[in-house]
Amino acid sequence: MYLRIAGLLFGCELVAASLACQTLHEKTPAINVQRTQLERQGIAGDWPSYNGDYTGRRYSSLTQITPDNVKTLRTQWVFHSTSPGILEATPVVVGGVMYLTASNDAYALNASNGTVLWHYLRPISSGLVDDASGHISRGVALWGDRLYMETDNAHLLCLDAHSGRLIWDIAYATWNKNYGATSAPLAIRGKILVGTSGGDDGVRGFVTAFDAVSGKVLWRRWTIPAPGEFGSRSWPGESYLRGGGAAWMPGTYDPELNTLYWGTGNAAPDYDGSVRPGDDLYTASVLALDPDTGRIKWYFQFTPHDVYDYDSVQTAVLIDAEYQGQPRKLLIEANRNGFLYILDRVTGKFLSAARFAERVNWASGIDANGRPIYTEVQPSAKGTLTCPGDAGATNWFSPAYNETTGLFYFVSLDQCTINSVRPEAFEEGKEYYATGTREEPDTPGKKYLLAFDRNTNQLAWKYAQEGNTHSWGGVMTTATGLVFFADDANSFEAVDGHTGKPLWHFNTGQTLHASPMSYSTGLKQYVAIASGDDLFAFALP
Amino acid sequence: MTLEHKYQVAMSDVDCDERRKSRVTRVRSRESGLFPRSHIRRFQHPLKRLSNAIVCVALALGGTLHAQQGANGNGTVSNPAAALFDSTCAVCHGSDGRGGERAPNIATEREMVKLSDTQLTTILNKGVLASGMPAFGFLGDEKIKHLVAYLRQLQGLGGSDQLMLPGDPAEGEKIFFERDSCSSCHMVHGRGGFLSEDLSAYAHGRSVPVIHAAIFHPASILGSAGHLVDIHTADGTLYRGLVRARDNFNVVLQGEDGAYHSIARERIQQMTASSQPLMPEDYAAKFDEKRLNDLISYLLQSAASEKTDPPTNEEEN
Numbered sequence: 001m002y003l004r005i006a007g008l009l010f011g012c013e014l015v016a017a018s019l020a021c022q023t024l025h026e027k028t029p030a031i032n033v034q035r036t037q038l039e040r041q042g043i044a045g046d047w048p049s050y051n052g053d054y055t056g057r058r059y060s061s062l063t064q065i066t067p068d069n070v071k072t073l074r075t076q077w078v079f080h081s082t083s084p085g086i087l088e089a090t091p092v093v094v095g096g097v098m099y100l101t102a103s104n105d106a107y108a109l110n111a112s113n114g115t116v117l118w119h120y121l122r123p124i125s126s127g128l129v130d131d132a133s134g135h136i137s138r139g140v141a142l143w144g145d146r147l148y149m150e151t152d153n154a155h156l157l158c159l160d161a162h163s164g165r166l167i168w169d170i171a172y173a174t175w176n177k178n179y180g181a182t183s184a185p186l187a188i189r190g191k192i193l194v195g196t197s198g199g200d201d202g203v204r205g206f207v208t209a210f211d212a213v214s215g216k217v218l219w220r221r222w223t224i225p226a227p228g229e230f231g232s233r234s235w236p237g238e239s240y241l242r243g244g245g246a247a248w249m250p251g252t253y254d255p256e257l258n259t260l261y262w263g264t265g266n267a268a269p270d271y272d273g274s275v276r277p278g279d280d281l282y283t284a285s286v287l288a289l290d291p292d293t294g295r296i297k298w299y300f301q302f303t304p305h306d307v308y309d310y311d312s313v314q315t316a317v318l319i320d321a322e323y324q325g326q327p328r329k330l331l332i333e334a335n336r337n338g339f340l341y342i343l344d345r346v347t348g349k350f351l352s353a354a355r356f357a358e359r360v361n362w363a364s365g366i367d368a369n370g371r372p373i374y375t376e377v378q379p380s381a382k383g384t385l386t387c388p389g390d391a392g393a394t395n396w397f398s399p400a401y402n403e404t405t406g407l408f409y410f411v412s413l414d415q416c417t418i419n420s421v422r423p424e425a426f427e428e429g430k431e432y433y434a435t436g437t438r439e440e441p442d443t444p445g446k447k448y449l450l451a452f453d454r455n456t457n458q459l460a461w462k463y464a465q466e467g468n469t470h471s472w473g474g475v476m477t478t479a480t481g482l483v484f485f486a487d488d489a490n491s492f493e494a495v496d497g498h499t500g501k502p503l504w505h506f507n508t509g510q511t512l513h514a515s516p517m518s519y520s521t522g523l524k525q526y527v528a529i530a531s532g533d534d535l536f537a538f539a540l541p
Numbered sequence: 542m543t544l545e546h547k548y549q550v551a552m553s554d555v556d557c558d559e560r561r562k563s564r565v566t567r568v569r570s571r572e573s574g575l576f577p578r579s580h581i582r583r584f585q586h587p588l589k590r591l592s593n594a595i596v597c598v599a600l601a602l603g604g605t606l607h608a609q610q611g612a613n614g615n616g617t618v619s620n621p622a623a624a625l626f627d628s629t630c631a632v633c634h635g636s637d638g639r640g641g642e643r644a645p646n647i648a649t650e651r652e653m654v655k656l657s658d659t660q661l662t663t664i665l666n667k668g669v670l671a672s673g674m675p676a677f678g679f680l681g682d683e684k685i686k687h688l689v690a691y692l693r694q695l696q697g698l699g700g701s702d703q704l705m706l707p708g709d710p711a712e713g714e715k716i717f718f719e720r721d722s723c724s725s726c727h728m729v730h731g732r733g734g735f736l737s738e739d740l741s742a743y744a745h746g747r748s749v750p751v752i753h754a755a756i757f758h759p760a761s762i763l764g765s766a767g768h769l770v771d772i773h774t775a776d777g778t779l780y781r782g783l784v785r786a787r788d789n790f791n792v793v794l795q796g797e798d799g800a801y802h803s804i805a806r807e808r809i810q811q812m813t814a815s816s817q818p819l820m821p822e823d824y825a826a827k828f829d830e831k832r833l834n835d836l837i838s839y840l841l842q843s844a845a846s847e848k849t850d851p852p853t854n855e856e857e858n
Contacts, residue, residue: 030800097801110803115786115793117801145799160728162799165739167731171853215852 029145031161033094035189039255045520047093049250050139050184051398052517056252056315058400058476060518064525065540066480070494070504072541076526077114079107079535084124085135085152086513087530088472089184090398092140093519098528099161100535101137101184104151106159111521114537118164125153130431131197131248132180138249138396138514139184141192143212148192150181156194156210168215172196172208176242177428179203186250188260188291191218195247199265199283199311202242202432207251207262207287209294219294223247223264223282231281234305239275242426244268245283249313249396254329257346259297260289261331263313269434270309271379271421279304284312286333288348298348302335303372307379308362308419309390309437310337317401317408318345321454332454334399334410336392339366340452354457356450357393358414362386379421383438389417389445390437391469398474398515402481405497407460408452409475409483415445445469447488451500461500465489473529474515484527486512492529492536508536622691622705623749625684629677630692637748638695644674648695649745661689694841695748706838707749708831713839716832723836726819729843735799736783737767737819744837744844752837756828759820767818770794772804773811780804783819 033048042061043052052058065073081087083102091100091109098111104122109115124135132152141148147161154173159166172194173179178201186193192210199205205223210216223245225231235243244267251262267276267283284303287296303310312335319330323342331345338357343350350370363372377386391413399410422435447465452458465488473486481497490511494504510532518527528537627636635641638648647653656664665685668676677685690705717723724733727740744752755762772780772794780802782794791803792812828836 030796030798095800108801110786110791110793110801113791113803115788115791115803117785117793117795158731160731160735162795163728163735163739165728165731165735166741167728168852174853 029162031094031097031142031145033142033144033187038187046095047091047517047519048142049092049187050090050141051250051252051315052476054188054253054255055318055401056399057317057319057402058398058474058515058517059402060476060478062518062520062525063479064520065478065482065494065518065527067482067496067503069540070482073494073504073506073527073538074541075506076112076537076539078537079109079114079116081105081107081533081535083135083533085137086532087535088136088182088513089139089530090474090515090517091528091530091535092142093517093521094142096521097161098519099140099142099147100530101139101149102533103135103137106140106147106149106157106164108161108164111519111526111537112524114535120157120159120164120166122151122157125151127177127429128152128180129178129198129429130180130201131182134182136182137184138182141185141187141250143187143190143192146212148185148187148212150183150185150194152180152182154179154181154196156185156192156215158192158212158215170210170215172210172217173198173203173206176203178430178432181248183248184250186253186260187212188253188255191291193251193260193262193291195249195262197246197248199244199246199248199268200270200309200431200433202244202268202426202428203246204241204243205245205247205264205283207247207260207289207294209291221287221289221294221296223285223287225281231279234276234278234280236275236277242268242432243276243280243283244270245280245285246311247313248311249315251289252316252318253291254318254345257329258291259345260287260291261316261318261345262287262289263311263316263333265311265313266303266309267306269424269426269432271307271419271436272423272434273305273307273378274423276305280306284310284337286312286316286331286343288345300341300343300348300350300370302333302339302341303337307421308337308386308388309433310335310388310392311395312336313396314394315399317399319401319403319454321403321406323351323454330454332399332401332408334394334408334412334450334452336388336394337362337372338388338393339363339372340408341366341370342454343370352457354452356412356452356459357388358446359387359416360393361416362388379419379435381421383418383420385416385440386419386437387416388413389415389440390419391415391417395472397472397486397513398476400475400477400483402477402483402497404479404481405451405477406453406455407497408454409477409485409497410450410452411473411475411485412448412450413445413469414448415469416440416443447471449475449483449485449487449495449500451483451497463495463500463502471512472514473512476516476518476527478518484516484518484529486514486516486529486531490531492516492531492538494527506536506538508532508534510534620691620705620707620749622687622694625680626688626691626695629680629688637751638692647692653696658689658693661692662686665689694845696745706834706841708834708836708838710835710838710842713835713837713842716836717839721824721827721836729840730846736795736797740840740843742844744840749837749841752840753833756833756836757825759822760818767820768814768816769819770812770814772809774804774808775810776808 081102085103098109106120108117147159178198180197208220209218224243246265267280284306285301331343334340338360339353353366417437420435449463451460453460467488471488475485483497491505508531512531514530516529633644640646666678726734726737782796786793
């Protein structure tokens, strides 16, 4: 707030302070994220939620940075985190303030120069298992003047976005200590939606909706059915309590259809399918949920009876486009299992699948109903070469869709692993893979930036990456046809979205484990991405 | 929630120790010379620093001073357990239990805080001879029980039923949120304003006299941090708010609506801090002893409840 006229100044110190300040909360707060902003497509200056908008396209309408001038892009500022975990968050930006999480900490930064405006400090938790013990937090959700984040031990925190003060703290998965959380929450229509990590550790996955103001639980949608429910035949005895299907990334949302699209993780135990016969609903699936009740409108299971660790939490990207001559509401997902799927998102009907991974040996293809045609490849006591490997042909890092180029961009990994099985009993406090994987000897993996053309159902271009396959970086795209992505050798790059030709790069000096975004403040377009312990913001000179 | 899980907000909390540290920082920033000297003076007058230092020393002297003030009828809290602590423990451990020259911090040191009531009672009864802690068994069980309870209060621990409160916390809550509108600037457990410090855990490890002093003499605690600042820029814009960040190139003010404004120093024509702190300075005149005790009790109880685990939404799975 600034005021040009002295008479309008707020004067807590001029009048009796307590009286003057009493009116503070009746005024419109500076940060006030509303439904209209979150539901808008073609986001511009602000980047108000994890994927920018609810469609998951990671598409920015900003046009200042173009293929012609991108070569002059330079670092504007760097933020360094001292939290224990590396940064995997996508920051959100509203009104020139950037919100970022690092482990259990949250920061508000001046988006034009990186100055820390506030820092909510919360120590990491001890005694966590597997992914949660990495203390990863992928970001925040905003609703009104409040900020929401998940902690490593699966608490949902509500902070005052103006100051970082804690408003409430709710532990939402306390009955099995193998639960954790790594995701950014999703805010829609006064609700905050969260899931958990722990799908490799014998938890029962769920998505829960909280009232954004009170923190009251509105519904919980288990991703593993209880005895007697549809799909429960896969879960004899108490196995449903540790069947996995963790919902560990934010979903996407279609306001018009009032439908959430939420991905679920692998079945547990990962490699021992003998204790969970059948398809293992609703693991390795996308669930179309009614956000008011949590009811499943439809589901699509990418990898029934998953014994390969093929979580399906990759972003389900929502696109309205012509498909085979008909305007359709589509859902596109490049899946960890090596195939790219197109579904009708109104009905869940399978439309097509295309193999994008170089080597796929667990399935010979996808049938007309969208079901994999399995091969004999299964984890074995000695170990079985399985392609894609346990890291998947792609993973949680963001894909992007650009309606100007009509192409869908994502990073893939060509890598196989040798997967072994050894039955084991669930034990709280321990992972529940039922053995594990090792690298394929003498065959290093390779990463690619891929551009998929939904009209031809083929790749438009493919950009092979040098590197050690250790990067976990995502993609975003802009209205000028640029594609920004994290490469596999520490650099953040911009390529021409039509051709894949590299136009600019910057060596961050660290492995990238995050997805990029773009915003503007002070009439300047920025592109930002976290790398290692740092967040870099770039703009034209 | 354990002590490790206690959250903090970086731009919070100023006590005497921190005041000493922050003074050093301010002197250094003045040496940078990028800010006109006259404005610095207005921002933090050296005499004011001196007076702050005096108050800090006075606070460090602790209970004795306040007991004298109490005798003068200045509205000080009377609490028998506090008096017993002051006469028995404070000489070595400090009136707030945070340690003195001869004995360690027993209010916030984790190794101390995590001791059970039984362990504390044993230490009081038998002493810790190797470290010079005398045995106080002669006080009798009743008084030792009171001392343990009071120490828990200093630690901000224990359920509110174990707290020795000088007044009625329910009344204090009304004072905080309604009658005196502390909540227009301060937050407790998610309710209230963002301009000033979150007081949910403020009373943790703070004794009644220290809280009392903070309410009645806020200038001594807040220093310049609690003053509104006006920044006039060359183009005639006036910004008013609290300084949330500053470096050699920018000053960041947060206005009453919560908006942050980063103002480049080269744009700043004049920067002045209000002479009065945002926190009212007239509580000493307005508050009678009961009102003060009720408010302090609310803060103590709030800090104690901060120690409990957060609510869960557990259900049968």
